[in-house]
Amino acid sequence: MSTCINPSLIRQYLYCPAAAYYIATGLAEPPTERMRRGKEIQREAIEAIAKALQAEKVEHSPRLEGWGICGVVDAVLWIRGRPAPLEVKYTTPPPKTPLPHKAQAAAYALAAQATYRKAATHAYIYYAEAGEVRTVQLTQDLTHLVLQTAAQVAKILKGWTPHPQPTPKCQGCWYKKYCGHTQTQVDTI
Numbered sequence: 766m767s768t769c770i771n772p773s774l775i776r777q778y779l780y781c782p783a784a785a786y787y788i789a790t791g792l793a794e795p796p797t798e799r800m801r802r803g804k805e806i807q808r809e810a811i812e813a814i815a816k817a818l819q820a821e822k823v824e825h826s827p828r829l830e831g832w833g834i835c836g837v838v839d840a841v842l843w844i845r846g847r848p849a850p851l852e853v854k855y856t857t858p859p860p861k862t863p864l865p866h867k868a869q870a871a872a873y874a875l876a877a878q879a880t881y882r883k884a885a886t887h888a889y890i891y892y893a894e895a896g897e898v899r900t901v902q903l904t905q906d907l908t909h910l911v912l913q914t915a916a917q918v919a920k921i922l923k924g925w926t927p928h929p930q931p932t933p934k935c936q937g938c939w940y941k942k943y944c945g946h947t948q949t950q951v952d953t954i
């Protein structure tokens with residue numbers, strides 16, 4: 766059976782390969798309170814976005830599969846006869862959409878093309894804390910990045926263990942306890 770990669774693992778791998786490894790091996794960070802609260806109002810927010818974007822139809826939580834990628838996306842909006850996945854993030858929008866977020870959305874767009882056999886040219890990310898919707902175009906570069914990253918994640922699922930690489934990101938990382946990148950603090954007198 767061929768391996769099927771979840772878009773959230775593609776996002777995590779681009780954030781840090783070691784974090785993707787922990788999630789793939791069952792050590793994922795539990796949902797935060799903000800995420801739990803967000804889920805309760807998600808359906809309503811998606812319906813409002815669909816209306817604003819003049820979508821003909823909304824599918825909530827469909828499973829998408831294709832290109833070796835599979836997963837349940839928050840919604841698919843049908844706009845002018847084409848599917849556009851919508852991913853909800855329970856955070857404030859960063860000034861520039863981070864590449865891992867774009868890659869995750871693009872992975873859903875690729876899987877949507879295969880699922881519905883219709884061209885999906887873009888996906889949406891909804892940053893719930895600010896009520897902001899951003900569009901991610903499915904470019905050739907992004908498609909290449911998604912497929913290349915999915916191949917790396919597949920290696921993890923087959924037993925490869927990426928080495929944790931200390932970076933400034935480690936400081937606020939929930940997986941720090943597994944990596945052992947706790948910075949030693951020396952008090953100066």
Ligand code: SF4
Pocket residue numbers: 781782783784929930931932934935936938939940941942944946
């Ligand atoms: S602590 Fe650093 S190396 Fe470890 S998972 Fe987090 S970001 Fe990656």
